[in-house]
Every structure is written in C-alpha cells, then in structure tokens.
Amino acid sequence: MRAGKRMNVFERYLSLWVVLCMVLGVVLGRAFPGLTDALRGIEFAEGSQINLPIAVLIWLMIYPMMLKIDFRSITDVRRRPKGILITLFVNWLVKPFSMAAIAYLFFRVLFLPWIGEELANQYVAGSIILAAAPCTAMVFVWSYLTDGDPAYTLVQVSLNDLIMLLLFAPIVGLLVTGASTLSVPYDVLLYSVLTFIVIPLALGSLSRTVLIRAKGEAWFARRYVGLFQPVTVVALLATLVLIFAFQADNIVGRWFHVILIAIPLLIQVYFNSGLAYGLMRRFRVTHDVAAPGALIGASNFFELAVATAIALFGPESGAALATVVGVLVEVPVMLSVVGVCNRTRHWFPPPAGSVAPAGEKATAHGGSGSR
Helix, strand or coil: CCCCCCCCHHHHCHHHHHHHHHHHHHHHHHHCHHHHHHHHCCECCCCCCCEHHHHHHHHHHHHHHHHCCCHHHHHHHHCCHHHHHHHHHHHHHHHHHHHHHHHHHHHHHHCHHHHHHHHHHHHHHHHHHHHCCECCCHHHHHHHHCCCCHHHHHHHHHHHHHHHHHHHHHHHHHHHHHHCCCCCCHHHHHHHHHHHHHHHHHHHHHHHHHHHHHHCHHHHHHHHHHHCHHHHHHHHHHHHHHHHHHCHHHHHHCHHHHHHHHHHHHHHHHHHHHHHHHHHHHCCCCHHHHHHHHHHHHCECHHHHHHHHHHHHCCCCHHHHHHHHHHHHHHHHHHHHHHHHHHCHHHCCCCCCCCCCCCCHHHHCCCCCCC
16 A cells, blocks of 8 residues: 555455444343334335335435536546446446356355255355445545546446446346345345435435536535535444344354355455456556456445345344345555555556666566566
C-alpha cells in the first residue's frame, strides 16, 4: 500500500466489527428468544418474506451508495473499453457460474458428510447469491488504495448496477435451481430486486440530479452524501446484529460450518481477482484500470446478497448465514488482493501521459523478465 493511502477506522477494522456484531447478536438471540422471534416475524408486506426491520436498515445502507453513482460517466467507456469488457466478462459470465461449481463441489460433495444435504443446498444458494452481486460501495475504497482511476471505477460500478437490474434475478434463479435441490420463488426474487435495487437506484439518481442542480456538486458530495456516512455505518452494524441474532442457534450449534463456508468463498475471491488481473495484463490495460477491475470482480455487494438470501429463505436460513460469512472475510481478503496489485504495478504499462520509473520501464513495456 502506498504512503498516504489509508482506510478510515471503520473500513480498516470491518472484520472486527463483524465479529463483535456476531457475538452481540448471538448473545441477544439466545438471551431474548421471544424478542428475536417477534422481530423475525415482521414482514415488509404480507407474503413478501422480506423482513421489515432488516429491509429498513438495508435501505439506509444502499441509498447512500446509489447517491455516488453518476450514470453520465458511462459515456466515458468509449475511451478505454478493454478494462470494462474484461470486468463485465468476469463479473457476469464467469463469477456466478464458477461460484456455483465451486460451491457445489465443496458443499454437495466434499463437506456433505459434515453438514448434511439440507444445509449443503442452503450454503450453495447463499454462495451463488453473494457471487451474483458485484461490489458497489467498498470497491471505491479498494480503488483508492491501489491508485485506481476514480472516474473509470465509477463507470465500472455504474454499469454493474445497471446490469444487475436485468441479470441478477435470472442468474440467481437459474444457478440456485441448477446447483441445489431448492426451488426459488421468482416473485419473491423479483420483489427483492425491486425493493433493494430499483427503488434505491431510482431515488439515488433522482436525488443526485435534483440536489446537484439546486446546490452544486461540491455541496452534494460534502454535505449531503457525507451526512449519510454515520447512518450507513450504524445501519450495517445493526443489520449484522439482527442477522446474527436470527442465526444464534445455527451459529452456536454449527460454528464449524462458518469455517467450512469461508473456504470456497476464499477460493472464489482469489480465482476471480486473479483471472481479471491476468486478463488485464494480457490485453495491456493500464494499472489504474486493471487493479480496480480485478477488485470489483472479486468483492461483493453483500448488503444486497444478505437481503436477498433473507427474503428468499428466511433470516435464520443457511443461505443467509453463507452471505454473512462473505461479509466476515471480505476486508482481510480484499486487502491481500490490494497488496498483490500494488506490488505488481510494474507488470502493466503506465497510464497515458505518465513516465514509468526507470527500473520498471523494461517490464512495463513487455520485458521478458516479468514474473
């Protein structure tokens, strides 16, 4: 990591906060089972299977993310299309399908004697839901830590959000049904997409347009978006506490499963980030595009994944637990990928108009000594 590049305290210790929320949630779930059951039973609408308290908290997380998306930036794709095409290829044609295969191998074959068929199917479903939702918010942090091009990162995120509107539901439905014995209620899945993608995205875009026009971009970025930073943090932590409270019996009785779930998720992250990064190098994409492209291909929009798993299978389900484990491993794993990207900067040609350091020039322009 280069000097001066730092995450804030919350981002740097996200995994620690997740662990603390896990402990608090499990304690609350075990100590106050009546309250936990009452909260679990409150639905967004009758028959929706969307838990209302969690839905409200997730809205408080997703709406501020959507405020940062500027869809006008998509026109910039024409300048350097290779990086975007590689990112989209990995995110939508490789990642969900490779996760389905990896999850099937581990949960339905290798780990089956330890977890049983019912939970194996649930863990497969949760893993697929996680992989079908590319990262939206944290990728800006990863891009910053690798000196990524912020405008190009914004384009990558914007395009992924638009594609999610169309492909998230059919990919999840197809792969969960194909890789497990579970049936996916498509009406609930589409309702989740509407609730957690379409509406926040529309409100975020409308708010951005109206407020920038009225108050200016500087005010919007510093005052309005900044206003939601503490709200987002509190909402995320409260969501995790509720989820772990709903999962208290599962976690206490199946703590070993958390370790097992993490294994295929880790393999998936390193496989997809390595594939995207390798393709970026093969097609001579500059590092400020290649690094965030690899990182967005490896990380996940875990807020959407958690919400969808809860809506489809319930807050106490194995699918929800699998998505929460994704949150637990996200930060340390992605920081390791950031470290690799920063140490291999010399593998890539320098951005247009820059001058590569003398020691890197031969490698960056095709020297045979590249590792």
